[in-house]
Amino acid sequence: MFKFGSFLMTPMAKYLMLAFALVFPLLAKNEYQVYVMASAFVWAIAVYGLNIITGFCGQLNLAHGGFFAIGAYTLGLLSSDYGWSFWPAFVAALVMTAGLGFLVGVVSLRLKEHYFAIFTLCVGFIIYLLMDKWEELTHGPIGVRDIAAPYGFGLVDFTNTVPFYYLVLAFLVFAIWFMGRLSRSLLGRTFIAIRNGDELAESLGINLMRNKILAFVLSTTYAGLAGALYAGMVRFIGPEEANINHTFDMITYLLVGGIGTITGPLLGTVGIVWITQSLQFLEEYRMIIFGPLLVLLVIFFPRGITGSFLGWMHHKRQQPQATAKRQASKATAATEVESNA
Amino acid sequence: MNLFFQQIINGLTLGSIYGLVALGLTLVYGILHIPNFAHGALYMVGAFMSYFLMMDLGVHYWVAMAGSAAIVAILAVLCERLVFHPLRNSPPIHDKIAAIGILLFLEALVQMFWGADFRRLSSPFTGILNFDGLIIPEQRLLIIVGAFVLVAALQLFLRKTMIGATIIAMAQSRDGAFLVGIDANRVAMMTFAISGVLAAIAATLYAPINLVYPAMGHLVIMKAFVIIILGGMGSIPGAIAGGMIIGFAEAFGGFYISTAYKDIIAFGLLVVILSVRPQGLFAKGAH
Numbered sequence: 001m002f003k004f005g006s007f008l009m010t011p012m013a014k015y016l017m018l019a020f021a022l023v024f025p026l027l028a029k030n031e032y033q034v035y036v037m038a039s040a041f042v043w044a045i046a047v048y049g050l051n052i053i054t055g056f057c058g059q060l061n062l063a064h065g066g067f068f069a070i071g072a073y074t075l076g077l078l079s080s081d082y083g084w085s086f087w088p089a090f091v092a093a094l095v096m097t098a099g100l101g102f103l104v105g106v107v108s109l110r111l112k113e114h115y116f117a118i119f120t121l122c123v124g125f126i127i128y129l130l131m132d133k134w135e136e137l138t139h140g141p142i143g144v145r146d147i148a149a150p151y152g153f154g155l156v157d158f159t160n161t162v163p164f165y166y167l168v169l170a171f172l173v174f175a176i177w178f179m180g181r182l183s184r185s186l187l188g189r190t191f192i193a194i195r196n197g198d199e200l201a202e203s204l205g206i207n208l209m210r211n212k213i214l215a216f217v218l219s220t221t222y223a224g225l226a227g228a229l230y231a232g233m234v235r236f237i238g239p240e241e242a243n244i245n246h247t248f249d250m251i252t253y254l255l256v257g258g259i260g261t262i263t264g265p266l267l268g269t270v271g272i273v274w275i276t277q278s279l280q281f282l283e284e285y286r287m288i289i290f291g292p293l294l295v296l297l298v299i300f301f302p303r304g305i306t307g308s309f310l311g312w313m314h315h316k317r318q319q320p321q322a323t324a325k326r327q328a329s330k331a332t333a334a335t336e337v338e339s340n341a
Numbered sequence: 342m343n344l345f346f347q348q349i350i351n352g353l354t355l356g357s358i359y360g361l362v363a364l365g366l367t368l369v370y371g372i373l374h375i376p377n378f379a380h381g382a383l384y385m386v387g388a389f390m391s392y393f394l395m396m397d398l399g400v401h402y403w404v405a406m407a408g409s410a411a412i413v414a415i416l417a418v419l420c421e422r423l424v425f426h427p428l429r430n431s432p433p434i435h436d437k438i439a440a441i442g443i444l445l446f447l448e449a450l451v452q453m454f455w456g457a458d459f460r461r462l463s464s465p466f467t468g469i470l471n472f473d474g475l476i477i478p479e480q481r482l483l484i485i486v487g488a489f490v491l492v493a494a495l496q497l498f499l500r501k502t503m504i505g506a507t508i509i510a511m512a513q514s515r516d517g518a519f520l521v522g523i524d525a526n527r528v529a530m531m532t533f534a535i536s537g538v539l540a541a542i543a544a545t546l547y548a549p550i551n552l553v554y555p556a557m558g559h560l561v562i563m564k565a566f567v568i569i570i571l572g573g574m575g576s577i578p579g580a581i582a583g584g585m586i587i588g589f590a591e592a593f594g595g596f597y598i599s600t601a602y603k604d605i606i607a608f609g610l611l612v613v614i615l616s617v618r619p620q621g622l623f624a625k626g627a628h
Contacts, residue, residue, distance in 0.1 A: 060434050107616045113433050114376040114574070118566045119615060121378075122608040125563055129608075133601045244559065248441055255438060285453050291446025298435040298442070299427050 006313070021169055025162045038165040040273035041172045042229050047253045047265040048175050049222025054251075055260035056188060057215040058195030062247050063104065063120040066127035067220040069242035071097045071227025073131060073138060076237050079148035086150040090228050097224025098217050105216035109209060112198070121244070128242040143238030150232050158232075168229055172266075175222060180262050182218075191215050195260075252290050255297050258306030267305055346475050348592045354481045354550075356588025357488030361543035362561055363568040363580040364495070365536030371512035371575030372532045375425055375436045379443035380540060381562025385555060387413045387541030388548045389451050392462050402465050402545075410541040417537030418530045426529070444558075452555040464549035484546045491542060492581060495535070499577075508532055512575060560604060567611040586610075 025034045046068050053061045074096040078089035108119045131138045138144070150158040150167060158164045182188040190211050193201040202208050231237050257268020276286055301308050366380050390409035394400050400408070424439050466479035499505035511518040511528045519525065544557075551557070568587055572579020587607045595603030 054434070058432075058434065060437055107612065111615060114370075114374075114437070115570065115615070117437055118376060118570060119611070122563060122567065122611055125559075126605060126608045126612070129602075129605050133605075245445075248445055251438060251441065285449050287445040287449035288453065291442045291444070291449060294442030294445070295424050295439045298431065298439045299424070302431065302435055 008309070018173065025165055031161045034165050035161050036273065036277050037270075038161065038168045038233060039230075040270045041165075041168045042226050042233065043250065043253065043273065044266050044269040045168075045172055045175045045229070046223050046226035047250050047257075047269050048179055049219040049226070050250050050254055051179070051219075051260065051265050052182070052191070052222065053215050053219035055254065055264075056183070056191040056195060057212060059109070059212065059216075060117040061120050061216070061219065062117055062244070063124035063127065064219070064223055064250055065244060065246035066124035066242050067097050067101060067223035068227040068230070068246065069127060069131060069237075069239075070100060071224030072231040072237045072241050073144065073227075074224070075228040075231045076144035076147045077138070080144050080146045084148070086148040086232060089148065090150070090232070093228035093231075094221055094224050097227070098221045101217045101220025101224075102213065104220075105213040109212045109216060124242065124244055124247060128239060128244070131239040131242050138239070141239060143236060144231075145236055147231050147235045147237070149235065164233060168233070171225065171229060175225070176262065176266065183262060187211070187214070192260075252294055254304075255294060256304055258304030258308070258310075259302075261304070261306040261310065264304050264306035271305075343474060343476075344596070348596050349589075350477055350481055350485075351596075352585070352589035352592035354484050354588070355591055356585035357484050358543050358547045358584075359561070359564055359568055359587055360581045360584025361488055361491060361539050361546075363565040363572070363584050364492070364577065365539040366562075366565050367569045367572070367575055367577060367580040368508070368512075368532050369536050370569065371577075372508065373425065373429075373529060374433075375440065376566070377536070378437060378440040378562065379420060379447065380536065380565065381558030382444040382447035383413050383417055383537050383558075384540040384544045384561055385558035386416060386447055386451060387537075387544035388462065388553045388557060389455060390541065391545040391548065392455075392460060392553050395462065406542060406545040409545055410538045413541035414534040414537040417533040417540075421529055421533040425533075426526070448555050448558075455555070457555055460553040462545075462548035462553055466549070478550070480546075480549050484550075487542070487546050491539065495539075496577075504531060508535075564607045567607050570611060571614060 024037055028034045028037070046064065049067075050061065050064045053059050053064075071093045074093040075086075075089045078084040078092055079086060084092070104120075104123055108116055108123065111119050132141055134140070150164070152158050152163065156163045158167055190201070190206055193204065193206060194208060194211060194215075198208055227241070230241070253268040253272055254265055255268070256272060257266065258264025272290075279286070297304065303311060362380070362384055365383075366377060369375060369377050369380070387409050390412045391402075391405040394405035394408045395402065420443055424443060425436060428435050428439055464480055464483075466483050468479045470477045470479060470482065499509055507518070507523045507528050508531060510521070510523055511525065515525075518528070564587055568583035569576075569580055570583075571586060572581075572583035587610070590606050590610060591603050594606040598606075
C-alpha cells in the first residue's frame with residue numbers, strides 16, 4: 001500500500017523537491033514568479049543560518065537581520081564605491097560577516113538566554129543605526145546604488161532572472177547539504193546537547209564557549225551569504241535591510257517550517273513568501289495574521305510543520321511495535337507502552 | 342550654565358520616561374521571568390489610545406490618560422491570560438517568540454487603523470516656566486513630577502498593601518509564595534496590569550513633546566531592556582537608577598558629543614558594560 005507519509009520520509013522526496021526547483025522556471029507563468037522564488041531561496045539561506053544558532057544551539061539571535069544587512073552592504077559598498085567586481089566582493093562579504101560574527105559572538109555568548117536575546121536585539125539595532133547615520137561610509141538613508149551583478153565568466157549572464165535563480169538554487173542546495181551534514185555530525189549533536197542543557201553538556205566535557213561561537217559564526221556567515229546574494233539580486237540596498245522586522249520575519253519562517261529541522265526553514269520560507277505574494281493586499285498588514293499565528297504556533301505546534309510531521313511519523317512507526325509488544329506480553333503495564341510511544 | 346541646566350532637565354525627563362517603562366518591564370520579569378518584548382507595543386498602544394480619546398472623543402488630557410491606562414491594563418492582562426499563561430511551562434525561547442508575535446500584531450493593528458504617519462498629541466500644558474532665567478517647559482516638569490509621584494505610589498502599594506506584598510513575595514521566591522497560599526494567577530495578572538498602566542501613562546506623558554507613530558515603541562523598549570540589564574533584572578530601584586543613567590547619558594551625550602548618534606549611546610553603554618560584567622551592573626548573583 002502506498003503511504004504518502006512514509007514516502008515523504010524517503011530520500012526520493014528530497015530529489016523530487018530538487019527536480020521541481022530545477023524545472024520551476026519552465027513551469028512559471030512569468031519571470032516575476034521566478035524572481036519571487038529566487039528571493040524566497042535567498043531568505044531561506046538566511047533562515048538556515050538562524051536555524052543553526054537558534055534551532056540547534058538554542059540561542060535566540062535577534063541580530064540575524066543585521067548580519068544579513070552587513071553581508072549586503074559589504075558587497076554593495078565594495079562594488080559600487082571601491083570598484084570591486086562581484087565575486088571578490090562576495091567572498092569579502094562572507095569573510096566580513098564571519099569576522100564580525102566572531103567578534104560579536106565572543107562578547108554576546110558569555111550571556112545566557114534572555115540576556116543573549118536582549119543583547120543581540122541591541123546589536124541588531126546598533127547595526128541599523130550605523131547604516132542609517134554613518135553617511136561617510138554607508139551613504140545613510142539614501143542607500144547604495146550601482147551594485148555589481150555577478151558575472152558568469154563569459155558563460156552565463158546572471159543579470160537575467162533565470163540564470164540568477166539557478167545560481168541562488170545552487171547556493172541553497174549547498175546550504176541545505178551542509179546543514180544536513182552538520183546535523184548528523186558530532187558538531188551538530190554537540191550544538192543540540194548545548195540546547196538541551198548547557199550545564200549537562202559542559203559536564204560531558206563540551207567546551208560551551210567554543211562550540212557556541214562556532215555555531216554563531218556559521219549562522220552569521222549564512223546570513224552574510226544570503227545578504228550578498230540579495231544585494232546582487234536587487235542591486236539597490238538601504239538601511240531598511242537591517243530593520244528588526246526582517247529578523248522577526250525570519251523567526252516566523254523558521255517557526256512555521258519547524259525549528260531545528262532540516263527541511264523546515266525551506267518549507268516555512270517558501271510557503272510564507274508565496275502566501276504573502278498571493279495575498280498582495282496583505283503586504284502591509286500581514287503581521288495582523290502572522291503575529292497571532294506566531295503565538296498560536298508556539299502554544300500549540302512549537303515544532304512547526306516539519307517537526308509536527310516528524311513527530312507524527314515517529315508516533316505511527318512506534319504504534320505497530322507497541323501493539324506487538326502488548327500482544328506478546330499482556331502483562332506489560334499500559335504506562336510502559338505509553339512511554340515507549 | 343543655562344544650557345547645562347537645560348541638559349539636566351532633558352536628562353531628568355528622559356530618565357523619568359525610561360524609568361517608568363523599565364519599571365513595568367522589570368516587574369513582569371521579576372515575577373514571571375519573561376522578557377516581555379511586547380511591552381514596547383503596549384507603550385505605543387497607550388499613546389494611540391490617548392490620541393484617540395483626545396482627538397476623536399474630545400475628552401480632557403487627564404481623562405484620556407486614565408482611559409488609556411485602563412485599556413492598556415486590560416490588554417496586558419489579556420496577553421498574560423491568552424499567551425504567557427499557556428506557555429508557562431514551555432522552554433524560555435517560546436515566551437520570547439510569542440512576545441514578538443504580540444508586538445508584531447499590535448503594531449500592524451494600530452497601523453491599520455491610524456496609518457504609519459507621525460502624529461502629535463496636544464497637551465494643555467504648553468506654557469514655559471521661567472525661574473529667574475532657568476527655563477522649564479511645563480510638560481517636562483509634569484513628566485518629572487508625574488514619574489516621581491507614580492514611583493512613590495507604586496512603592497507604597499507594594500510595601501503597604503496586602504496585594505502589593507504578594508507581588509513582592511512572588512518576586513522573591515516563587516515556591517515560598519505558593520507555600521503561604523498566594524494565588525499565582527492573580528499576582529501575574531496584577532503585575533501585567535501594573536506594567537500596562539505604567540507604559541500607558543509614560544506614553545501619554547511623553548507624547549506631547551515627541552511624536553506618535555506605530556514604531557514609536559521600538560527604541561523605548563530596547564532602551565528599557567538596556568536599563569533593566571544595567572539595573573539587574575527584576576530590581577525596582579535598579580530600573581529607576583538605570584533609567585536616570587541612560588536618560589542623562591543621552592541628554593549630555595546628545596548635546597556634547599553628537600545628536601545623530603545619541604540613540605547609540607545607550608546600546609554602546611550596554612555593550613561595554615556587558616563585556617566587562619556579563620551579569621549587569623547591580624545584579625547580585627552571577628547569572
